[in-house]
Every structure is written in C-alpha cells, then in structure tokens.
Amino acid sequence: MNDDLFGGDSSQWAFGTDFEDPLAGVDTTMVDDVVADDLALYCLGLADDALIMSQRLSEWCSRAPEMEDDVALANLALDLLGQARLLLARAAAASPSVVPVLPEGSPVPPEDALAFFRSAGQFRNVRLAEVPGGDFAHVIVRLLLFSVARRELLERLRGSRDQVLAAVAARGVKEVSYHRDWSARWFLVLARGTGESRRRLISALDELWPYQAELVRCGAVDLALADAGVGVDPTTYAGAVDAVLGEVFATSGVERPSRGPLAGVGGRLGRDGVHTEALSLLLAEMQVVARAHPRGRW
Amino acid sequence: MPGQADHQAHFDEVIARHDRIEPRDWMPDAYRRTLVRQIAQHAHSEIIGMQPEGNWISRAPSLRRKAILLAKVQDEAGHGLYLYSAAETLGVSRDDLVAMLLSGKQKYSSIFNYPTLSYADVGTIGWLVDGAAICNQVPLCRTSYGPYGRAMIRICKEESFHQRQGYELLMTMMRGTPEQRDMVQESVNRFWWPSLMMFGPPDESSPNTERSMAWGIKRNSNDDLRQKFVDMTVPQAQALGVSLPDPSLTWNADRGQHDFGQPDWDELFAVIRGDGPCNTQRLAHRRRAHEDGAWVREAASAFAAQEEPGHG
Numbered sequence: 001m002n003d004d005l006f007g008g009d010s011s012q013w014a015f016g017t018d019f020e021d022p023l024a025g026v027d028t029t030m031v032d033d034v035v036a037d038d039l040a041l042y043c044l045g046l047a048d049d050a051l052i053m054s055q056r057l058s059e060w061c062s063r064a065p066e067m068e069d070d071v072a073l074a075n076l077a078l079d080l081l082g083q084a085r086l087l088l089a090r091a092a093a094a095s096p097s098v099v100p101v102l103p104e105g106s107p108v109p110p111e112d113a114l115a116f117f118r119s120a121g122q123f124r125n126v127r128l129a130e131v132p133g134g135d136f137a138h139v140i141v142r143l144l145l146f147s148v149a150r151r152e153l154l155e156r157l158r159g160s161r162d163q164v165l166a167a168v169a170a171r172g173v174k175e176v177s178y179h180r181d182w183s184a185r186w187f188l189v190l191a192r193g194t195g196e197s198r199r200r201l202i203s204a205l206d207e208l209w210p211y212q213a214e215l216v217r218c219g220a221v222d223l224a225l226a227d228a229g230v231g232v233d234p235t236t237y238a239g240a241v242d243a244v245l246g247e248v249f250a251t252s253g254v255e256r257p258s259r260g261p262l263a264g265v266g267g268r269l270g271r272d273g274v275h276t277e278a279l280s281l282l283l284a285e286m287q288v289v290a291r292a293h294p295r296g297r298w
Numbered sequence: 299m300p301g302q303a304d305h306q307a308h309f310d311e312v313i314a315r316h317d318r319i320e321p322r323d324w325m326p327d328a329y330r331r332t333l334v335r336q337i338a339q340h341a342h343s344e345i346i347g348m349q350p351e352g353n354w355i356s357r358a359p360s361l362r363r364k365a366i367l368l369a370k371v372q373d374e375a376g377h378g379l380y381l382y383s384a385a386e387t388l389g390v391s392r393d394d395l396v397a398m399l400l401s402g403k404q405k406y407s408s409i410f411n412y413p414t415l416s417y418a419d420v421g422t423i424g425w426l427v428d429g430a431a432i433c434n435q436v437p438l439c440r441t442s443y444g445p446y447g448r449a450m451i452r453i454c455k456e457e458s459f460h461q462r463q464g465y466e467l468l469m470t471m472m473r474g475t476p477e478q479r480d481m482v483q484e485s486v487n488r489f490w491w492p493s494l495m496m497f498g499p500p501d502e503s504s505p506n507t508e509r510s511m512a513w514g515i516k517r518n519s520n521d522d523l524r525q526k527f528v529d530m531t532v533p534q535a536q537a538l539g540v541s542l543p544d545p546s547l548t549w550n551a552d553r554g555q556h557d558f559g560q561p562d563w564d565e566l567f568a569v570i571r572g573d574g575p576c577n578t579q580r581l582a583h584r585r586r587a588h589e590d591g592a593w594v595r596e597a598a599s600a601f602a603a604q605e606e607p608g609h610g
C-alpha cells in the first residue's frame with residue numbers, strides 16, 4: 001500500500017492489533033514418529049475449542065454490563081482467536097489433507113480455509129464451546145469450566161516434543177491463567193452478590209455442568225499423541241481440574257451440581273464431529289462472507 | 299480572596315496564550331457546560347460507534363480481519379472510557395452522562411445512524427469515518443481544557459491506526475475479485491456524503507462554532523475541516539482506484555483546493571432529529587445492554603460493599 005499518503009511511521013501500522021509472529025525462531029519440523037493425520041486432528045481439536053469459544057465471547061462486544069467488562073471480554077476473545085489461528089496453521093502443516101480444497105488459484109490461506117470452509121461435522125471442538133449464549137452468568141460459568149481445563153492442558157503441553165505446540169502452549173498458558181482467574185473472580189462475585197445474581201449463576205451452572213466431563217475425556221487421538229510425548233492425556237489432569245473447580249465452588253459457597261455428563265450420539269461427542277444443533281447455525285453466520293468469496297482476498 | 303473579575307481575567311489570559319485550563323482552575327459556567335456537552339457527546343459517539351462495525355465481527359471473512367476488527371471495536375470502548383473520565387473531571391458522573399445518552403437528552407455522532415451493509419463497510423468506516431474523525435480531533439489535542447486535550451492525543455493515535463487498517467482492507471479487496479471491487483465502490487458511494495456531514499453544518503448555520511472557537515475549545519471551523527478532509531481523501535481514493543460520488547468534485551488551481559458539492563443537509567437534520575436509518579436501533583441496543591447488565595452491576599456493588607474493611 002502507498003504509505004506516504006498518510007505520512008507518519010509505517011512501522012507502527014498495525015501496532016497492537018495485528019498478529020506479530022509468535023513462532024519466530026521456533027523449530028517447525030514435525031516429530032517423525034507421529035502419524036501426521038493424528039497430529040492434525042489433535043491440533044484441530046485444540047484450535048476449534050479456542051475458535052468457537054472466541055466466536056461466542058465476541059458476541060458480547062458492545063453488550064457487556066460495564067464498558068470495562070466489554071474491553072475485558074474482547075481481550076479474552078482475542079487471546080483465544082490468536083491461539084486458534086496458530087493451531088489451525090499447525091494442523092494444516094501437519095497434514096494438508098485436512099484442509100478443504102478451494103477453487104484453483106484461491107488466495108485463502110490454509111488456516112482460514114479450515115476456519116471458514118469446513119462444515120459442522122468436521123469441527124472437533126467440545127460442545128461446551130458452541131452452546132448458545134445466555135446472560136452474563138452463563139458467559140462466566142462457561143469460561144470458568146473451559147479455562148480451568150484448558151489451563152491444565154496447556155501447562156502440560158509446554159513440554160510437547162512438537163516445538164510449535166510447546167510454544168503455543170507456553171504463550172497460551174499465561175493467557176488462559178488470566179481467563180481462569182477473571183472468571184473465578186466473577187463467579188465469586190455473582191455467587192455472593194445478590195439473590196438474583198446467585199440464582200442466575202446456579203441456573204447457568206446447572207445448564208452447563210453436563211458439558212464439563214467432555215473437557216477431560218480422553219479419545220484415541222489424545223492417547224496416541226500422549227504416548228508419543230506430543231500431546232497430553234486429559235485423564236492425567238482431570239483430578240487437577242476437579243480440585244480447582246472444587247475450590248472455586250467452596251469459596252463461593254456453591255454446591256457441585258449433581259447432573260451427570262451429557263451423552264453423545266452413538267458414543268460420539270464434539271471431538272468426534274458430533275455437535276449440538278447450535279454449531280451449524282454459528283458456522284452459518286461465521287462463514288457466510290468467506291464462503292461467498294472463495295477466491296476473495298481480505 | 300480573588301473576586302469574580304480576577305478569576306475571569308486569569309481565565310481569559312490562559313485562553314489568550316493558548317495554554318490549558320485544568321480541573322481545579324476557575325472557569326466560567328458556560329465554558330464548563332459547553333465542554334461537558336461536547337466531551338459527553340464525543341464519549342457517547344465512541345460507545346454507540348461500536349455497533350455498526352461490531353455488526354460484522356461474527357462474520358469477518360478471515361481470522362486476521364476478525365482480530366483486527368475486534369481489537370478496533372475494543373479500542374472504541376477504551377476511547378469512551380477515557381472521555382467519560384475527562385468529563386468526570388468537570389464534576390459530572392459517568393452514570394449521569396450515560397443516563398442522558400439513553401434518554402436521548404444528549405446526542406452522539408449522526409454517522410453511526412447509518413447501517414453497515416457489507417464487509418467493505420468495515421474498511422470504508424476506517425478510512426472515511428475514522429479519517430473524518432481524525433481531521434476533527436487532531437486540532438482538539440490542542441483544545442484549551444487539559445484533560446480533554448490529553449485524552450484526544452491518545453485517541454488520535456489509535457484513530458490513525460484504524461484509518462490505515464481500514465484503508466489497507468479496501469486496498470486488499472481491490473486486489474481481489476471483481477465482486478470485491480464492486481463491494482468497495484458501493485460502500486464508498488454510501489459513506490461519502492455521510493462522512494462529509496460529520497464536520498457538522500456549514501459555518502453560517504452552526505450556532506455554537508464562534509463561541510467555542512473564542513474559548514479555544516474548538517480550533518477550526520466546520521467548513522475548514524471539511525475542506526481539509528476532501529483534499530486529503532481525493533488522492534487516497536485515486537490510489538485505491540475508486541471514484542467519489544460527487545460530479546462537482548474538481549481541483550481548483552486558483553484556490554489550491556478542491557471544489558466539491560454540498561451534502562443533503564435535510565437528510566443530516568432528519569438524522570439528527572432521530573429519523574436516521576438506525577437511530578432507534580442503536581439506542582435500543584444500548585438501552586438493552588444497560589438494562590440486561592443492571593443485575594450484574596448490582597451484584598458487583600453488593601459484593602464490593604461486603605469486601606469493604608470493617609464489614610461483618
């Protein structure tokens with residue numbers, strides 16, 4: 001672009017709003033004893049969790065209870081969007097066969113092809129991420145359940161033999177620790193605030209709790225990658241997740257919900273591409289512009 | 299103790315030497331009222347201005363554009379926050395100002411009462427709307443009231459990123475498909491005239507301009523700023539490869555400036571009256587967010603009261 005039309009320092013052009021390269025200097029070679037498709041599917045799961053959560057969080061933009069909360073929610077959505085972008089790119093690098101095929105000559109990069117040109121059955125996020133939003137208590141409970149589990153995962157993933165996953169995890173663990181603390185603080189505030197806030201909080205917790213178990217369920221891909229020292233077996237941190245949630249519930253004086261985990265369909269859950277009815281609607285909106293212009297440049 | 303006349307003389311002297319008035323300084327009531335009105339209107343514009351572009355966050359066509367747009371709309375919330383803080387130094391509260399926005403007693407910039415109808419509008423708003431805002435706001439960095447001027451310095455820096463990002467989006471789309479180029483042109487056609495209206499009515503029918511200029515609150519007239527904007531934008535449009543929808547737009551070598559047509563002022567006044575395409579929707583959205591958040595704000599203050607030292 002023609003910078004001198006604007007004058008000023010062009011090095012500041014995307015200051016604070018564009019992605020710097022968080023992988024600068026990271027070894028991007030693939031670990032050779034891992035099945036490429038397994039690694040791609042593993043990355044897609046982690047990426048899709050972040051992407052769909054980010055999409056739901058960004059629905060709050062201009063709707064939060066206070067302007068400060070609006071800014072905070074946008075920050076959370078931006079962090080997760082950044083994680084999703086790196087993980088989608090890694091999935092594509094691991095196995096180009098997972099990337100949807102676009103018309104010859106399309107300039108759409110692989111991470112965007114994955115985000116905008118897959119259908120619901122190809123998404124691997126947990127169902128918790130996609131459930132339609134409710135009130136502010138709903139956003140807090142969802143974020144708490146999600147970020148407590150993701151933080152434990154990322155903490156352990158820092159030691160991955162895949163240097164890209166390790167780098168994404170090292171960066172992400174700081175972000176998601178903040179998300180966890182922010183939502184835990186709000187959980188406490190709403191639990192202790194007023195009768196109304198407590199009622200809403202408990203109702204959101206009752207609604208979302210059945211989705212929680214899916215966050216710490218171990219699938220075949222998790223197991224294969226954990227064996228190779230590339231991924232993490234969620235059952236290894238299920239106890240840690242449970243302990244953190246137990247502490248938040250105890251401090252807030254909220255009882256652990258009694259409902260059991262939500263069943264899958266023929267045993268298949270979000271990670272297996274079986275979702276709630278909400279996901280295809282979410283994607284219809286998220287993908288509409290990109291899909292209308294498969295050769296578009298943005 | 300100095301009398302009223304001494305105060306006024308000191309104030310006049312500060313204004314005359316283009317220095318800053320600070321919150322603790324004496325100031326005429328009318329100066330204070332004018333500032334509150336202007337800063338509040340500006341803060342409200344930032345907050346309402348989140349909506350037209352926020353409308354496209356969920357549909358942004360690439361991950362990079364989604365992040366840029368989300369960050370931009372977030373910046374606008376930040377601008378609202380700085381400006382409400384600046385207004386609070388004049389002895390009004392943010393809650394009261396927000397209440398006046400919601401009741402329609404205070405206004406916000408009319409540009410946000412226009413709809414965003416395609417993703418190109420995100421770029422056009424950055425380029426033209428943030429661009430016009432910068433022309434209006436750069437002189438305000440030197441405004442006579444200190445906290446306002448300092449808030450504006452920070453805001454202008456961010457607005458200029460927004461403008462460049464918007465322009466860069468349009469530039470990228472123009473290198474894309476023919477449909478994308480049409481989308482850009484159509485968007486520019488819709489936003490050109492409303493952007494010119496952002497500078498306010500012509501000087502001869504702008505009742506407050508003269509006094510605001512005398513007080514150093516405003517540093518340039520509406521027509522001067524509009525001219526500056528047109529002169530700045532025409533070469534940018536050429537570089538982009540779009541036309542501007544004004545048949546009388548030509549370079550006037552004698553003046554060393556462009557001649558251009560007048561926007562439809564009747565439309566502007568209709569939008570200001572509340573009859574713009576989105577006035578009702580924008581306010582209803584803001585009111586709903588405010589009402590939906592009431593129980594959360596109550597919970598937060600009830601919790602804060604429990605946490606106060608000495609409680610229980």
Ligand SMILES: [Fe+2]
Binds near residue numbers: 344374453
């Ligand atoms: Fe702004």
Ligand SMILES: [Fe+2]
Binds near residue numbers: 374428456
């Ligand atoms: Fe802006």
